[in-house]
């Protein structure tokens with residue numbers, strides 16, 4: 001396993017981690033500046049942050065600072081209640097993929113969606129099997145477009161508590177089953193990452209008794225495209241925006257990173273923390289400095 005204790009060359013900052021400073025939105029160019037100042041080599045920005053600053057501006061800054069993108073957040077949200085909704089999702093995913101290419105991201109991360117309308121508080125139906133089949137169809141369609149541009153797609157399984165509103169792919173096993181169906185191993189190219197793989201976020205997957213075995217399975221087929229870290233706090237006071245800093249919760253992060261690396265993963269460890277009442281109330285500088293320290297001591 002790589003030694004992270006002496007430096008932070010394998011640290012990536014998911015820019016949601018510092019999207020707010022003292023409760024106020026922090027523009028993405030400021031975040032990139034603060035990361036560059038600290039020798040952070042990789043980032044993973046969110047689309048809304050990129051759009052607010054302008055894709056061309058961010059693309060230029062990424063090049064100026066020489067950042068790698070450990071991923072681009074995010075595509076997905078495939079299910080819809082009608083044909084117009086499905087088409088809108090398809091078009092939006094293609095735009096997300098184009099942006100990921102412009103920014104030279106390692107992958108486009110997919111949060112696949114759940115029951116249509118649920119995120120807005122009113123689900124159009126209760127048929128999660130239908131939502132899952134629309135997810136599979138949506139990924140299949142996007143995969144063709146992604147292959148043509150050589151941009152890998154990373155399915156991110158989300159904790160089951162988000163099955164209704166954010167993602168009805170809830171375990172690594174389920175995500176890999178979709179990968180195997182849409183991108184059989186026999187179609188592997190001889191070089192480079194696979195066209196379809198997974199983003200392993202420990203916040204969503206740490207509890208899974210099959211996690212180690214499924215990470216090994218993913219590694220065997222070269223599907224480990226991204227690794228997201230934070231921590232699970234006890235108690236967790238908000239299902240979405242109360243993620244902990246690495247070392248402050250109950251996840252055995254080094255053990256899971258060891259499984260990832262045993263399975264061949266050699267990429268960035270991406271810190272992704274949504275924290276309305278704690279880290280988003282601090283100064284960006286303090287949060288980034290803490291991320292660096294915990295990357296060394298707790299990841």
Ligand code: ZN
Nearest residue numbers: 156201228272
């Ligand atoms: Zn994540």
